[in-house]
Amino acid sequence: MNEQRKPIGFAPPPIDEDSIKAVERVLRSGWITSGPELAAFEHELSAFLGTSQTLCFSSWTTACELALRWFGVGPGDDVLLPAMTYAATANIVIHCGARPVLVDVDPIERVVTLDGLKAAWTPNTKVIMPVDLGGWPVDYDAISSWIHSPSLANDFEANTPIQKQLGRPLFLADAAHSFGATFRGVPIGQQADITGFSFHAVKNLTTAEGGALTFALPPEFNSEDISHWFRTMALHGQSKSALEKTKAGQWNYDVIHAGYKCNMTDIQAALGRAQLKKYSQQLLQRKSLAEAYHTAFSPHSWYIPPPLSDDRRESSYHLFSIRIAGFKSNQRDALMGHLQERGIASNVHFMPLPLLTLHKNRGEDISNYPNSQLAFGEVISLPLHLQMNLDDINYVVESCVQFIDEFPRND
Ligand SMILES: Cc1ncc(COP(=O)(O)O)c(C=O)c1O
Structure with missing residues (x-):
């Protein structure tokens, strides 16, 4: 190797002095888990993406697994996803007891095509989960019009009240790589029913580990109910957040579901906020x-x-x-x-x-x-x-x- 040249790493995180100061500020604030920084990060992400609602979690994996569980995906269900993707895309389907149905990618674009999805569709298909590989958006128009087609609705067998309400398969976009990409000039995050981003350490914008969901479900879905369900499920199914419990007289709480533990911390959110500005x-x-x-x-x-x-x-x-x-x-x-x-x-x-x-x-x-x-x-x-x-x-x-x-x- 040329002695003069510094090694070129693959994807070092874009941490600068502002990121370090932001984390230090939270560390000194007296509150380090989910709290005001997280609320501000979610708000700023929505502004950047043009979405009405953004919720952050501990990773893409936990966020999108929650999305599958919200939709009631389970044994007997199929989820379409590309054969060429990271293991996480399929793992979350398997965690839910459902079957990942793999779809070959287009040789040039390296993402799934509508024809590929149609060929892989089965009567048990509950979710279509394409991946924007490397940050390249799939054909959101083609997939959206297919997913809204009457034939798909006719063949859809709803097993849960939410599936009944949607009346067709869920379009869950694996946008782990495509934060900041656009389709017809509109940021990715607004096209699919639910879009999942990753803020893992090698991603363009990182919170070390972390992920976010944005929602563009039909208007009959109540966004407050959805956000309440996801937040609760990310915190043991607990009726109050850790911060709410610290308020005077608010120590007591209920547990509504056997939830998970996959909330994003204020330390992570501060890191994300510092990068989002740039x-x-x-x-x-x-x-x-x-x-x-x-x-x-x-x-x-x-x-x-x-x-x-x-x-x-x-x-x-x-x-x-x-x-x-x-x-x-x-x-x-x-x-x-x-x-x-x-x-x-x-x-x-x-x-x-x-x-x-x-x-x-x-x-x-x-x-x-x-x-x-x-x-x-x-x-x-x-x-x-x-x-x-x-x-x-x-x-x-x-x-x-x-x-x-x-x-x-x-x-
Ligand atoms: C395509 C794809 N989907 C999902 C994930 C999982 O993201 P996370 O590590 O935030 O869970 C990754 C991670 O690299 C990925 O590349």
Whole structure:
């Protein structure tokens, strides 16, 4: 490795002095779990996303599992989700006793398509859960019109009062990567019935661990009831929050449900608030780095770019995952080793679920998901973060080109 050059990490968290001061302020305030910072963060997230309601939790995983449970998903139910996603998307379905039904992705966009969803639909489908992989929005228009179609409503068998009220499958968007992405100029978070974001440490905006839900359910759903249910379920089913219980004469409480413990703390919320103030600017920075990558790679015939923007969509530029035409996974792994030697961290998003033991044991076979299988061999995610400059981008590109041009491929 070039001795002069600082190693390029994959996705270091964007923690600056303002983030540190924000956390310090909460640490010194005398109240560190869910409280006023969380309320302010939720309010500011709603303003940023243009949503009427945003609720925060300890992670995307806990938030979206609650969403499935709110909808009454359980044994005998199917949830459609992509074959190429992180394990969490399927795990929450399994936690609820339901069946993840995997859908192959589009080879270029690497997200599920309407045709793929339609082909995977079963009479037991209760939830459609596509993933905006790398920050690239799925076709929200196409999925929304399908989900609202009379044929889907006719075939929907409601098992719970909430399912009856909706009268069709729930559209739950896995937007773990797409905070700040837009569809038709509108922030992701307003399109699906419920949208789940992740603020995990490697995400564009991080609270170390954390997640949020936004709601765009039909108007007959009462948002206060929903928010009360989710907040209660995130805190042991307890009728009062920890802060409310500290008020004079308010120590006593009831427990209404056997809830979970997955609330977001004020420390996390303060971290999120500090970053949210700068996030619009940071998105522009990420965009210019992604565009610099794209321009530098474009002359190479083996380069298959990640989708970044089109006439309806703009990515959140969470990942810069290129595909190298004709590469197999062992060649990609060798490239990752070469980059590592040059001080460059890289990653793979994702190993398709059918390649994981959990899903193999459920009877899944990767050969049923040819696009995911092909993409997996060819894909590599390159570092994209705010500590990088154009010189770093050129160094990464040059390091890739040097290796790939010399490596025998099958294209
Ligand atoms: C596509 C996708 N969905 C869900 C998750 C889970 O998010 P969290 O770690 O906040 O639970 C991740 C995490 O990386 C993810 O990549």
